[in-house]
Amino acid sequence: MSKTLFLGDEAVAQAALDAGLSGVYAYPGTPSTEITEFIQNSKQGRAGEVHSIWAGNEKTAMESAIGMSYAGKRSMVCMKHVGLNVAADPFMNSSITGANGGMVVVVADDPSMHSSQDEQDSRYYAKFALIPSFEPSNQQEAYDITYAAFDYSEKYHTPVLIRLTTRLSHSRAGVERKAERPQNPLHIEENPKQFILLPANARVHYRTLLGKQDAFEEESLNSPFNKYIDGADKKMGIIASGIAYNYLMENYEGGKCPHPVLKISQYPLPSKLIAKMVDECETVLVAEEGYPFIEEQVRGILNRTGNIIGRLSGALPRDGELNPNLVAKALGLPDTYGAPIPELVVPRPPALCVGCPHIDSYNAINAAMEKYGKGKVFADIGCYTLGALPPYNAIYTTVDMGASITMAKGAADAGLRPVLAVIGDSTFTHSGMTSLLDCIYENTSVTVMILDNSTTGMTGGQDSHALGVLGEICKGLGVKEEHIHRINPLKAHHDENVAIIEKELEYEGVSVIIPTRECIQTLSRRMKKQQAAKK
């Protein structure tokens, strides 16, 4: 069969479609966004009426996926690693309810924080929830694992987690597809108590989940995605998980590693295979992308034997993503290097696009805040986080989706005046509305600027739930109408915009200012499409 070039993300999406997916639920987040976008743009997805509209946030996405599984159909929920924090409540409890239709949770981690605020490792979440997880090493495995994951989920009535990392999500390679399967029929779970997590039910379900653990490990032991490859040189054995397996093999011509290798792409860890390696080899190197998840389990906190090495021992760096060179050094192989970077090469950090409406918003904010000194602007997650960099240096916090408003509230509660929160339209509907409600409930002295560029910009311009309804939402939540302003973030309106911000900063209560102008990227894409249509 011929191969198709897929990003790791796209391979997951195609496999889910081929495995009979009925709905994907997601909020955009690098490096996971392309999974859902692929399904949205797929003819196969449209023909099968596969649900693929963006969710308001990862928690609502997870709950919808649980609901679709409840109704007997196969569902998938996708997010970036920090999105799983938002969805943690339904995620953890979905392991207690279990799944009816196959349910696959895909989480894309971002080691090295290319586009993220931390590099948390989602394998811990799967272990925390006591559910099986997978970590594909390449695009073909991303496809094969996703395809198989739905069967696993239905076989054990459990949600399963697939962990991707940036390099796999955003790297392209040829993938061979499997046969398309039909979607499941509508079918409600027979046990009426299954999805009612009253304590009396939940205790029973929890014991059921605990009872499945041995079977999960047995599955890992016999999994085609885990393999023990023997090698003659037993001075060292190597446990390599996920994409680290590729970095290991890159160091041996034709993949002929002289040492025993245990490739791990499915969890819980198959302890029998780990024991075999530890018993056979003098030293065991653990190469894994992310946290020392395997290494810590294998060596234990006492580290009695001292012969398990990896990120904890210092054989590999404790943080950041791996690469073939780092693994070579850990193997004791010669490192390679080209010429050094010439001194005149300077960093080129990302910046707001020319013509971006946020530039005008920040110019107005800086003018209005000048007399109050530094440290009083609380920002959020999105393109406008770049307001932290020169020439703006306009913001002082960025923590998590929605935190701008509630952190500003906490600072106001502490007595800081005036405080300004800056949040994007999509981030506001993701997690800012309840924050604003907290402010309204206490009539906190806070000015909130919702930068409305009518899209989810940073991830490439996905539809925003806030489109055209921001004013109404704020009014509905209880912001007084005279303290809600729509402004036009353009140079021509600079002075009047500054005046409005200054006036509201003096107001002891909640005010919302909404600078409204379309993202320059989505605008130019729309214009190009229009021009093409004219031709």
Place this chain on the structure above:
Amino acid sequence: MKIDIILAGVGGQGILSIATIVGYAAVKRGMYMKQAEVHGMSQRGGDVQSHFRLSDQEIASDLIPMGKADMIISVEPMESLRYLPWLNPETGWLITNDQPFVNIPNYPDFDKLNAELGKLKNKVVINADKIAKDLGSARSANMVILGAASPYLGIPFEEIEAAVRENFARKGEDIVNVNIACLRAGKEFAEKL
């Protein structure tokens, strides 16, 4: 046969279309391919790179080991130098546009930059912007760069040309022709060196 390429540029300059075209030609020849891209925050005018690997054997890593790349293909001169640690110091080739993209206040002095490029052993430094503009399509500078790299790719030129045709086919015959012209001009420039 194996060829490892670092594609370099600034977010929005369209380095990925080069990969798409070469990838298409390579896959058509039955070669294996892996291509790691940068999505997300860096695409907003920051430095971007793509690790692009072709081989007649299966490829393990999505990332090219340092010092092992056969080629840097860059649409921006300073960005081409950022990836020298990846380039094979003996046999590697650097092919770059010589027209700076200045979106930072501390961009280096152009003469010093050119002097730095001049020190390299195997290089093609080309004013792709001018060639593309003269041929009537300022936006096709990346095709000039691809043309300049084509003698070193190990893929017959006709197959690269066919891939360019394929890539632009839906945009009409005029667009196809101007891009082919840019590709050929880049190739001629490199061959005259």
